[in-house]
Amino acid sequence: MSDLFGDIPLKKNMQTIAFYNVENLFDIYKDQHTNDNDFIPTSAKKWTDKRYENKLRKLGFAISNIGRKETGKHPAIVGLAEVENAKVIQDLLNSKHLNEYDYDYVHYESPDERGIDVALMYDKTAFKVSHSESYMVLLTNDNGATDYTRDILLVSGNLDGEPMHIIVNHWSSRREGTQESESKRLASSEKVGHIITLLRTQNNNSKIVIIGDFNDEPHNNSIIRLIENHGLYNPFETMRSYNRGTVSRYRRWSLFDQIFFTTNFFKSSKDEFEYYNANIFDEDFLKQFRGKFKGAPFRTYVGKKYKGGYSDHFPVYAVFKK
Numbered sequence: 001m002s003d004l005f006g007d008i009p010l011k012k013n014m015q016t017i018a019f020y021n022v023e024n025l026f027d028i029y030k031d032q033h034t035n036d037n038d039f040i041p042t043s044a045k046k047w048t049d050k051r052y053e054n055k056l057r058k059l060g061f062a063i064s065n066i067g068r069k070e071t072g073k074h075p076a077i078v079g080l081a082e083v084e085n086a087k088v089i090q091d092l093l094n095s096k097h098l099n100e101y102d103y104d105y106v107h108y109e110s111p112d113e114r115g116i117d118v119a120l121m122y123d124k125t126a127f128k129v130s131h132s133e134s135y136m137v138l139l140t141n142d143n144g145a146t147d148y149t150r151d152i153l154l155v156s157g158n159l160d161g162e163p164m165h166i167i168v169n170h171w172s173s174r175r176e177g178t179q180e181s182e183s184k185r186l187a188s189s190e191k192v193g194h195i196i197t198l199l200r201t202q203n204n205n206s207k208i209v210i211i212g213d214f215n216d217e218p219h220n221n222s223i224i225r226l227i228e229n230h231g232l233y234n235p236f237e238t239m240r241s242y243n244r245g246t247v248s249r250y251r252r253w254s255l256f257d258q259i260f261f262t263t264n265f266f267k268s269s270k271d272e273f274e275y276y277n278a279n280i281f282d283e284d285f286l287k288q289f290r291g292k293f294k295g296a297p298f299r300t301y302v303g304k305k306y307k308g309g310y311s312d313h314f315p316v317y318a319v320f321k322k
């Protein structure tokens with residue numbers, strides 16, 4: 001167990017749900033079906049076994065500490081983005097700082113052109129999975145061809161005996177430009193709305209937590225519409241400031257990684273989970289500690305230059321309390 005925060009008493013009545021875009025978690029092997037040419041030992045990036053193991057160890061250390069300050073323990077549930085396949089998730093769970101915990105995972109191969117998927121890792125002693133499903137977002141390019149993107153992952157189960165649904169997202173990036181790509185994120189937003197509606201058809205009082213890298217801010221249309229149309233609460237609306245976020249590009253912060261949920265996490269009965277708090281997990285060890293990008297996420301690579309860091313995103317988390 002990590003002593004990053006010293007001895008914090010274990011809170012049995014609290015659990016952490018987290019999300020982490022782990023930035024290009026690829027194994028070192030060439031995959032014929034994905035565009036992973038940058039992440040093999042013979043590439044310009046020289047993605048070797050040693051570098052891969054270092055990244056796994058660092059990510060494991062970060063994940064094991066998310067929410068520990070509040071709960072005294074590792075997170076019960078962690079959504080992941082930018083994992084190449086099931087193997088890298090298993091390697092992560094077997095890594096130094098996570099192998100002592102009883103983590104398992106849910107993962108489906110998605111048709112994303114870069115070969116990166118979303119997944120959900122969970123502590124089997126806290127969360128029992130009852131159902132999982134992968135939803136495709138149908139997008140087309142300007143020329144009418146299918147634009148393959150990450151699927152949206154739904155995992156349903158019981159957290160300490162209480163039924164809950166987790167929806168994991170990694171929406172289309174802004175690479176082509178924010179306006180140019182907005183329709184793709186709106187399509188993903190609608191798909192999430194569709195999943196929420198389906199869950200509420202089965203049980204109107206479903207407790208649903210939506211987590212992910214949305215590539216949009218809390219005030220953007222794709223998020224606002226989802227929140228307003230489905231009566232959700234987004235604690236990250238008030239969190240972004242000029243000097244804080246989850247991603248930093250050219251010294252400008254964005255809050256693309258968020259967690260929001262149904263409002264029945266506020267009016268629970270005594271033995272049910274209620275929302276306690278949410279935050280960006282931006283501890284100093286995850287940051288660049290010097291240079292002009294001091295304070296930004298400490299990355300594995302900058303371009304082709306190996307830095308040996310964690311990810312270009314900070315994780316986010318929400319704590320729930322019985």
